[in-house]
Amino acid sequence: MLRLLKSSFWSFLSVLVRAVSSIAINKLFAIYYGPNGITLYAHFQNLLSIITTVPDGGTNIGIIKFLANGRAISGNYRRYFWAGVILNVCCALAALSIIFSFSGYYLEAFVDSFGSSEVWLWAILFGAGSVLVTLNLMLMAIALARRELKWHVLSTTFTTFGAMAAVYYTQGRLSLNQILLVVLGVQSLAFFFTLAILYFKKLLPPLKKINIPKSIYKDLWKYILMALSAVVCLKLTDFYIRDFVIARFDLYQTGLWQAVVKVSENYSTVYTAVIGMLVYPRMAAMVNQEDALRKFVRNTFYLVLPGLIVALLVIYFLREWVLLLLFNQDFVVAEYLFDYQLLGDFFRMWSIVLTNLIVVRAHVKLYIGWQIASALLYITLVSVLLEPFGLEGITVANALRYAVTLALAMLYYHKYIRP
Structure with a gap:
């Protein structure tokens, strides 16, 4: 301790x-x-x-x-x-x-x-x-x-x-x-x-x-491929979605959504940095110790749950103040977009523990397939939900995307998280 x-x-x-x-x-x-x-x-x-x-x-x-x-x-x-x-x-x-x-x-x-x-x-x-x-x-x-x-x-x-x-x-x-x-x-x-x-x-x-030996380069090349897939899928998807939204809304409306995304990126960066420093190195050290790894993943997976809930609830109740702090009064009207954005962030941030497990175990095909499927799912959901839900449809699509991600991760790694 x-x-x-x-x-x-x-x-x-x-x-x-x-x-x-x-x-x-x-x-x-x-x-x-x-x-x-x-x-x-x-x-x-x-x-x-x-x-x-x-x-x-x-x-x-x-x-x-x-x-x-x-x-x-x-x-x-x-x-x-x-x-x-x-x-x-x-x-x-x-x-x-x-x-x-x-x-x-x-x-x-x-x-x-x-x-x-x-x-x-x-x-x-x-x-x-x-x-x-x-x-x-x-x-x-x-x-x-x-x-x-x-x-x-x-x-x-x-x-x-x-x-x-x-x-x-x-x-x-x-x-x-x-x-x-x-x-x-x-x-x-x-x-x-x-x-x-x-x-x-x-x-x-x-x-x-x-x-x-070539096997050493092959081991590290797997991680380069996973990084490339994540960068390409995330960057191209974000660019496409932003362009898609701009074509259907004006720049002001798109800017409101982007302001909420920026707030999300700020606290997500802090969370992923802490996970990257505390969790991933310990997973890496235990990768050949199956019982120790299983216990560590299970404890971590459930340990972050209450902290995530409390932190995101604080952001939700202070969302108006956060928008004023980071932007100005013009952006306060975007607070209604926080509902599903925060829900999606909860699913995404909780699933990071398990996606780190995929990386540390070098399941390259699974990871790349996961990134591609997630990007396609998000694009499909946005195109379907944008018209009936308006701007909020993007955040609904984001929440559904990461709910599916979390559910599949839990299903795949059930032996690591079941009591």
Whole structure:
């Protein structure tokens, strides 16, 4: 129990650090660079996420599983470590090649006023920084795998508050393009900080020549495929649904629904971060201990239930205040959309424990099929329910989608959750 409380404390602290620094750095960009700065900073973050999402949501999830046990000097640990490095770099370079190949689309906002030599310098610095950020995320995943949450928080703090300090101390004296590279540079330096932490904790394998068998890459490639399926299905589905709604409602009505979605994303991010730090690494460590894994999953599945109910009820009763806090008076009329949105979030967030189990057990075909079926179900439900229910039909479709997801997950993994 004491260990769980300590882990929960460090998990909460990590989420708090990220939330506070995110709000603060956006505020600083607004003060020193105005709306243009906010827009370009958001675009820069999206650009970086194109590079880091698949490595972090794919390779690093596998790394957490395969490095959760064993000593750093063991051959297996070394093989997975260096395979992870290679795959992370390859994924980052593949994403960068796409960005540079379509530079007119991805980079125009940043390099439009540059000369040709400045464009190449900016691109090289951006590419190098992106690769280091990607590798730092892998090192942080190793800290999670070994349940070194305190050091994970320190690395997160260095990354986020370092970027915030860079914007604060330059106080708008740099151009937008320059400050964005400075922020990326600080985040890149975090790689060396985290590297030193892992060296200190003896979690870095020795630098020896090693042969990595294809089976190792195959193990990690499964997680890359699952990450790709999740990203493609979620992004394409969200884009399609948003476009579908805009075509049938005006931008104001669509904006009301999107405001509720944004509120949902904010508290969902906190929940998934805590689950990712507390639950998934422990599942990974127990993956070959069937009885221990079953007991842990069952306890966790039912333990989160009352907490979820209380938290979502609080949000429901404070929904008007939340809309005023995050937006303004114009958005208060959207509070009626919270009913089914919160119900859908309850089903989705409760099911995350079981979907994590699918990932940790590397049921690739099931996971990909699950993502595709969920996306198609959501699209179908929205198209059917939008006309009779209006804007609320989207949230009804969302609730039904995740009710089905939870029911199927419980059916598939009944042996893990039955008393």
